[in-house]
Amino acid sequence: xxxxxxxxxxxxxxxxxxxxxxxxxxxxxxxxxxxxxxxxxxxxxxxxxxxxxxxxxxxxxxxxxxxxxxxxxxxxxxxxxxxxxxxxxxxxxxxxxxxxxxxxxxxxxxxxxxxxxxxxxxxxxxxxxxxxxxxxxxxxxxxxxxxxxxxxxxxxxxxxxxxxxxxxxxxxxxxxxxxxxxxxxxxxxxxxxxxxxxxxxxxxxxxxxxxxxxxxxxxxxxxxxxxxxxxxxxxxxxxxxxxxxxxxxxxxxxxxxxxxxxxxxxxxxxxxxxxxxxxxxxxxxxxxxxxxxxxxxxxxxxxxxxxxxxxxxxxxxxxxxxxxxxxxxxxxxxxxxxxxxxxxxxxxxxxxxxxxxxxxxxxxxxxxx
Amino acid sequence: xxxxxxxxxxxxxxxxxxxxxxxxxxxxxxxxxxxxxxxxxxxxxxxxxxxxxxxxxxxxxxxxxxxxxxxxxxxxxxx
Numbered sequence: 001x002x003x004x005x006x007x008x009x010x011x012x013x014x015x016x017x018x019x020x021x022x023x024x025x026x027x028x029x030x031x032x033x034x035x036x037x038x039x040x041x042x043x044x045x046x047x048x049x050x051x052x053x054x055x056x057x058x059x060x061x062x063x064x065x066x067x068x069x070x071x072x073x074x075x076x077x078x079x080x081x082x083x084x085x086x087x088x089x090x091x092x093x094x095x096x097x098x099x100x101x102x103x104x105x106x107x108x109x110x111x112x113x114x115x116x117x118x119x120x121x122x123x124x125x126x127x128x129x130x131x132x133x134x135x136x137x138x139x140x141x142x143x144x145x146x147x148x149x150x151x152x153x154x155x156x157x158x159x160x161x162x163x164x165x166x167x168x169x170x171x172x173x174x175x176x177x178x179x180x181x182x183x184x185x186x187x188x189x190x191x192x193x194x195x196x197x198x199x200x201x202x203x204x205x206x207x208x209x210x211x212x213x214x215x216x217x218x219x220x221x222x223x224x225x226x227x228x229x230x231x232x233x234x235x236x237x238x239x240x241x242x243x244x245x246x247x248x249x250x251x252x253x254x255x256x257x258x259x260x261x262x263x264x265x266x267x268x269x270x271x272x273x274x275x276x277x278x279x280x281x282x283x284x285x286x287x288x289x290x291x292x293x294x295x296x297x298x299x300x301x302x303x304x305x306x307x308x309x310x311x312x313x314x315x316x317x318x319x320x321x322x323x324x325x326x327x328x329x330x331x332x333x334x335x336x337x338x339x340x341x342x343x344x345x346x347x348x349x350x351x352x353x354x355x356x357x358x359x360x361x362x363x364x365x366x367x368x369x
Numbered sequence: 370x371x372x373x374x375x376x377x378x379x380x381x382x383x384x385x386x387x388x389x390x391x392x393x394x395x396x397x398x399x400x401x402x403x404x405x406x407x408x409x410x411x412x413x414x415x416x417x418x419x420x421x422x423x424x425x426x427x428x429x430x431x432x433x434x435x436x437x438x439x440x441x442x443x444x445x446x447x448x
Contacts, residue, residue: 041377047418047432080432083376087417160415237433244380255405341408 007247011258011267015120018257018305019250027246033084033186035245039238040182041110041232044175045073047080055161068136072113073104079128081105082334085107086341095147095342099350100140102338106328107132111245115304116188116324122184127365129325135325135357147346152189154358174225177192181221185214210360263312275314281366283359290358292325294351297334301348303327318366326358335338370400370448371426375411376419385420385434392440398448 048075053066054056067088074080081102089098106112108129117125191207203210224232260274261267278285298306307320330351339347376382386404393400405411405423415424417441418432422440424447430439 002438042433074418083408083411084417084441087412090409091412157412160412160417240434355447 004319007268011261012122014261014265014267015254015257018262019253021262022249022305023165026115026357029093029112029189030118031111031246032242033182033189034111035238035241036234037093037114037182037186038111038241039177039234039236040179041073042171042237042241043084043233043314044178050074051084051161054092054101055158056094057158058093058161060097061295063093064100064140067097067101067140068104068133069108070101071108071132072110074101074105079220082337082341083286083336087160089341091160094144095150095346098140099143100136102350103332104132104136105135105140105280109300110326111241112301112304112328114186119304119308120320124321124324127321127361131321131325131361132329132363133216135228135354135361139350139353139357143346143350168224174221177357178221178225178259181201181214182220184212185218186215200316232309234307248299249301249305252299253305256305260306260309263308269308269313271313274310278310278319281316281318281363283354285316285319285364286322286359286362286366287355289315289323289362290326293323293325293358294330294355295332297331297337300329314359316366317369318362318364320362321359321365325361327356330354339365370424370444371400372400372444373423374403375405375410375414375416375421375423375428376404377406377408379419381434382420387420388392388434389440390400392437395437396412396441396444398444400444407422413438 007214048071050066055072059161071081073082083100085102086107088101091096092098113125113129116128188203188207188210193204193205227233257267259268278289293303303324307315307323310323311317312321335347340351342350370390371383372393374382374386376385380419383406384399385404389402393402405414411419411421412423414426414428416428417425420434421431422429423441423442429435
């Protein structure tokens with residue numbers, strides 16, 4: 001390695017500085033609360049109660065709606081997505097809801113949305129979440145209309161989707177209140193300075209008091225409503241999310257910093273290249289970002305530092321959204337798995353729909369922002 | 370006794386496998402631990418969310434990695 005070359009040295013510096021920025025700005029206030037939320041979802045929301053909406057007999061409108069949003073709850077681990085997708089397709093509500101779930105699941109994973117909004121800006125986070133929900137329904141319906149003829153001789157297995165007899169131990173209002181408090185802590189701890197309205201300013205200056213009060217409420221709820229085993233499970237699954245994700249994220253940040261540099265500075269890859277390939281908001285830039293995103297594999301959340309680097313190096317916001325919408329849902333390895341379930345023809349149509357929709361939504365977003 | 374790990378090979382399934390092996394070693398029971406990776410076979414256990422653990426054909430836990438103590442408890446119940 002030519003370490004003495006000033007170019008390499010500078011790139012190494014950039015990657016370390018970017019890692020430091022992440023550790024300082026995002027880990028403590030944003031990622032740690034987010035891990036606790038993900039841990040709470042994995043433990044205290046019953047996944048079986050959602051599955052009943054994916055059975056062959058379920059109301060179609062509900063199947064699509066639930067499929068498009070349930071990724072926030074079900075896709076906290078990628079190992080959940082594929083078996084459930086295969087189950088919905090082969091034995092349940094069919095190809096439409098199955099592909100809707102497959103597409104939206106990874107894209108609206110709660111950790112990904114929180115970190116996107118935090119690092120890449122609120123608009124892009126919101127566009128990612130709403131884009132994923134809307135397009136999953138459009139893609140699911142398109143797949144249904146293209147292929148519904150093939151669906152007739154499917155095995156419908158009702159018992160697979162029946163509601164389990166496990167009782168919810170906690171009343172719904174307690175669960176709701178608990179999650180609202182967790183999300184409140186995340187929001188208020190990260191409240192940014194904004195002087196445009198008096199109320200924003202007032203919230204900003206008292207954000208630590210609000211966060212403190214919410215923390216006290218949270219402790220009270222943990223003591224009153226949860227038993228010792230549940231608290232231990234919550235901590236341990238939050239910790240296992242952190243263990244799984246933080247090393248990957250650190251790797252992503254280091255690579256992004258090394259190749260692309262922090263916003264405002266240049267590292268190994270010259271800015272002019274990025275600008276030429278994915279700058280502006282042309283059809284070509286958006287298409288290129290979608291296709292690259294569709295084939296490339298992003299480990300959980302690593303798409304975010306990479307995009308931050310790219311945006312800083314001159315990528316347009318439209319292509320950035322295109323990459324976010326095509327990226328996490330598809331990758332070459334998971335295309336192969338999908339193909340083993342759907343077959344080549346349906347997989348190609350699915351990929352084509354994802355790339356087209358991502359390109360179009362990127363152009364639309366780039367036009368407005 | 371037959372213990373089966375249901376999952377398509379993600380990191381949580383590997384974790385579950387390790388825990389089951391530890392539990393079995395601790396108890397000193399002779400069992401056969403097998404991995405079920407074929408999605409269609411997994412459905413036969415009425416399981417849609419992995420990882421899952423089946424003992425003698427009954428799914429004991431679905432969609433999460435249980436603690437070693439829980440696994441030990443289930444093995445004792447079943448034997």
